[in-house]
Amino acid sequence: MPVARFNNTVAGIGSLLYAVGGTNYVCGAYSTLEVYDPVANTWRARAPMPTARWSLGSGVVNGILYALGGTNGCYNPATGMTTVEAYDPVTNTWTTKAPMSAALFGPGVGVVNGILYAVGGAIAGVAVNTIEAYDPATNTWTNKAPMQQARYSFGTVGVVNGILYAVGGDGTSITVEAYNPVTDSWVYVAPMPTAITGFSVSVINGILYAVGGAQAGVQVATTSAYNPLTNTWSTVAAMPTARQDLSSGVVNNILYAVGGISGTSPIATVEAYTP
Numbered sequence: 001m002p003v004a005r006f007n008n009t010v011a012g013i014g015s016l017l018y019a020v021g022g023t024n025y026v027c028g029a030y031s032t033l034e035v036y037d038p039v040a041n042t043w044r045a046r047a048p049m050p051t052a053r054w055s056l057g058s059g060v061v062n063g064i065l066y067a068l069g070g071t072n073g074c075y076n077p078a079t080g081m082t083t084v085e086a087y088d089p090v091t092n093t094w095t096t097k098a099p100m101s102a103a104l105f106g107p108g109v110g111v112v113n114g115i116l117y118a119v120g121g122a123i124a125g126v127a128v129n130t131i132e133a134y135d136p137a138t139n140t141w142t143n144k145a146p147m148q149q150a151r152y153s154f155g156t157v158g159v160v161n162g163i164l165y166a167v168g169g170d171g172t173s174i175t176v177e178a179y180n181p182v183t184d185s186w187v188y189v190a191p192m193p194t195a196i197t198g199f200s201v202s203v204i205n206g207i208l209y210a211v212g213g214a215q216a217g218v219q220v221a222t223t224s225a226y227n228p229l230t231n232t233w234s235t236v237a238a239m240p241t242a243r244q245d246l247s248s249g250v251v252n253n254i255l256y257a258v259g260g261i262s263g264t265s266p267i268a269t270v271e272a273y274t275p
Contacts (some may be wrong), residue, residue, distance in 0.1 A: 108157030
């Protein structure tokens with residue numbers, strides 16, 4: 001990336017990867033939006049978000065990127081936001097949408113059948129188990145059945161075959177829960193192999209990939225894969241760079257690990273994984 005950062009959010013739209021927000025220091029946030037073209041292997045800047053923030057979540061519905069929650073302040077504990085803003089790549093413009101009911105830091109976000117789900121997160125440093133559903137067609141939010149366990153961590157939600165998976169948590173939990181929007185209910189599935197914080201989740205061909213993070217305070221390059229059909233986890237190829245607080249996204253069935261912290265410094269590194 002042009003700018004080293006961590007706790008930003010990444011989303012694939014069509015053949016391009018969009019990196020939004022983030023931070024590179026203890027206090028303060030970026031409003032930056034940068035777009036990566038894998039074919040040309042180049043980045044370019046686009047219209048920035050109206051609200052600078054980090055540890056936000058994002059989801060894409062009908063080619064529109066939605067940025068949810070996050071913070072523009074310091075940690076210990078971070079004060080979350082209810083802010084929701086939508087980016088249209090065609091017009092290169094942002095629009096403010098209906099806010100969430102709760103000011104969330106570090107929510108997970110998944111999209112099922114055109115509905116965005118803001119899952120968990122933290123309010124004033126305390127993890128929550130809430131889930132809110134946003135319908136872009138009506139610009140409205142609805143509360144849904146809460147998770148069985150409160151959790152927060154950046155980018156730890158994935159969707160496979162209409163089921164939303166909340167993976168891990170704040171580094172103390174290995175539990176994984178699956179949410180069925182049709183029945184509005186949660187069930188536990190196979191837990192992660194190890195407790196990791198600051199990792200990122202992406203989905204390719206029905207498999208969830210949990211990338212990077214820190215285990216017992218040590219940054220890792222590990223990539224773990226969860227198969228919902230067999231309800232099992234396996235270890236696949238590790239990233240070249242161990243890091244935490246990274247983001248990840250998928251374009252053309254290739255997973256891109258973007259930014260994060262390596263050692264004590266934010267990095268601009270981008271690495272690609274092909275299953």
